[in-house]
Amino acid sequence: MEYFDFHTHAFTDSLAERAVGSLVGTSGIMPFTDGTLGGLKRLMAERSIGKAMILPIATKPKQQKNINNWAAEIMGDGIYCCGSVHPDAEDAAEEVERIKALGLCGVKFHSEYQMFCPDEERMFPIYEKISEAGLIAVFHGGWDPYCKGEVKATPKSFAHVAEQFPNMKIVAAHLGGMKLWDDVEEYIAGKFDNLWLDTGIVSKYIDDSRFLRIIKLHGIERVLFGSDCPWDDPADEIDLINRQPLNNKEKKLIFYKNAEMLINSVLEQE
Secondary structure, eight states, X not given: OOOEEEEEOOBOHHHHHHHHHHHHHHHOOOOSSOSBHHHHHHHHHHTTOOEEEEOOOOSSGGGHHHHHHHHHHHOBTTEEEOEEOOTTOTTHHHHHHHHHHTTOOEEEEOHHHHTOOTTOGGGHHHHHHHHHHTOEEEEOOBOOTTOOSOOOSOHHHHHHHHHHOTTSEEEXXXXXXXXXXXXXXXXXXXXXXXXXXXXXXXXXXXXHHHHHHHHXXXXXXXXXXXXXXXXXXXXXXXXXXXXXXXXXXXXXXXXXXXXXXXXXXXXXXX
């Protein structure tokens, strides 16, 4: 079986030790790599994963350009990257255009780190630029063990965004809302053709019956295998998917074909 892990993280070599150490201190969760690109590639090789999407996050406005430059530099040899913009950056919309020019695949948002709700109107000019560029908007979804306070990225907020921007390709990570499974089923599962769900680290927080119900309700063709590596071993999500009563065609769609089709829909516009 081929695998395209659509949800991974890595940091520059100079930043990785400090960034991973801080997140471990906050959550108590031990990583499965050292947080570097090299560490990710080694684990990919061990798990026979041929392709991966790296999702960097600009936690401050001043970080976005450097992060996006680095992401563009490491693309290739099975590594795909989204860029990131910060909602408080005055040039966030313009940076989306630069992300497109750099050849990146989309824009990664994390409401808890960037302090915004996905359906805030101040985000709409950024989404308009993403839609015009044909890029993917990737959102963290639901609870996050590394953050405290109210969950901002809710399934209901994704429903509002999908309604307002029907031409924007949206990926709601963590099956649309970690630990908000009732809301996932109520507000987004199976309701939007422009919205995909990834499986990042959900193996630790969902039972098999609920997982199967959500992916069937949403549609297998819009589910993406993802691990949230280094915060989970990709083998855990592979096992979760393999345990389900899915045929080989359905598993291929989740494990790599859906991701390839989504990426191709972006690259074909360049």
